[in-house]
Amino acid sequence: MGTVDPHNRLNELSAQEWLRFTKTWFVHNPPRRKEKEILHPAKFPEDLIEQFITFFTKPGAVVVDPFAGTGSTLVAAYNTRRNGIGIELQKKYADIARERLQKLDGQFQLSNDGCEENRKQLVLEGNSAEVEKFWRQYGLPMADLVVTSPPYGLMLHKKGLISKDREEKGLDTAYSYDKEDLGNAEDYDQFLQKLVDIFITLKPFLKEDSYLVVILQNYMDKGEYKPLAWDFASRMMKHYTLRGEKIWCQDNKTLFPYGYKYSFVPNVHHHYCLIFRKDSEKV
Numbered sequence: 017m018g019t020v021d022p023h024n025r026l027n028e029l030s031a032q033e034w035l036r037f038t039k040t041w042f043v044h045n046p047p048r049r050k051e052k053e054i055l056h057p058a059k060f061p062e063d064l065i066e067q068f069i070t071f072f073t074k075p076g077a078v079v080v081d082p083f084a085g086t087g088s089t090l091v092a093a094y095n096t097r098r099n100g101i102g103i104e105l106q107k108k109y110a111d112i113a114r115e116r117l118q119k120l121d122g123q124f125q126l127s128n129d130g131c132e133e134n135r136k137q138l139v140l141e142g143n144s145a146e147v148e149k150f151w152r153q154y155g156l157p158m159a160d161l162v163v164t165s166p167p168y169g170l171m172l173h174k175k176g177l178i179s180k181d182r183e184e185k186g187l188d189t190a191y192s193y194d195k196e197d198l199g200n201a202e203d204y205d206q207f208l209q210k211l212v213d214i215f216i217t218l219k220p221f222l223k224e225d226s227y228l229v230v231i232l233q234n235y236m237d238k239g240e241y242k243p244l245a246w247d248f249a250s251r252m253m254k255h256y257t258l259r260g261e262k263i264w265c266q267d268n269k270t271l272f273p274y275g276y277k278y279s280f281v282p283n284v285h286h287h288y289c290l291i292f293r294k295d296s297e298k299v
């Protein structure tokens with residue numbers, strides 16, 4: 017990175033780095049996960065999240081992940097000298113997140129003054145639908161960015177080749193059977209509504225013009241293709257401005273012979289990183 021341009025309102029990237037990021041797709045093959053992290057069915061890679069954080073914020077900013085899982089966003093925030101606030105429903109994942117963060121140095125005061133020494137990662141345990149309670153209880157600052165990957169619909173309860181393999185290895189195939197877990201919503205529509213509601217609840221705690229990056233996938237469920245990323249985007253657009261997407265492709269995943277010899281059934285090896293912005297004119 018060269019010298020910081022004082023006219024750059026969003027980040028500290030060079031013109032070249034800025035331009036490179038605006039391409040709408042990329043290939044990223046996550047590195048092998050560590051023993052504890054593999055327990056979680058859908059952890060995302062920190063270096064990928066670091067790219068979003070360094071584009072959408074400057075050092076010292078506050079990054080929020082309402083579905084924190086094993087804390088990858090918070091680790092990425094730490095690595096990029098930002099503060100992080102993560103909310104996770106399941107104690108077992110929140111504990112892993114805390115453990116990962118404890119191994120990192122420099123747990124300082126939560127601050128938004130852009131000072132390198134002031135960065136802190138906070139893991140809160142509970143339901144993100146109660147985000148307001150957390151902000152009031154802890155007196156948390158307004159956020160500059162949300163980066164998150166919510167449960168991908170009801171998909172983790174599906175029986176398939178992948179979940180069978182994880183089951184045989186004694187790993188989690190679903191986050192929980194907790195009623196508050198979005199992944200356990202009654203049906204697809206209820207899931208979508210609950211998910212969007214969480215982002216609506218979060219809105220008063222986000223700064224004006226702040227961005228949200230929500231990583232989701234479309235998926236096949238009992239022979240029906242669920243365009244989750246698209247449905248979510250169209251519902252979110254009533255509350256936030258959709259600014260675009262970056263498609264994350266993985267090209268090192270096993271191809272399973274779903275539907276072989278009778279029907280097209282995709283091996284979905286891409287995710288949508290949907291980018292929204294909080295704009296004052298949207299209610």
Ligand SMILES: C[S@@+](CC[C@H](N)C(=O)[O-])C[C@H]1O[C@@H](n2cnc3c(N)ncnc32)[C@H](O)[C@@H]1O
Nearest residue numbers: 059060083085086088105143144167191197198
């Ligand atoms: C796709 S995972 C996130 C993984 C995370 N990015 C990581 O790298 O570990 C979604 C997480 O949302 C959590 N979750 C589901 N419903 C929730 C809720 N209502 N409030 C907070 N967390 C919830 C699940 O327990 C799960 O860990």
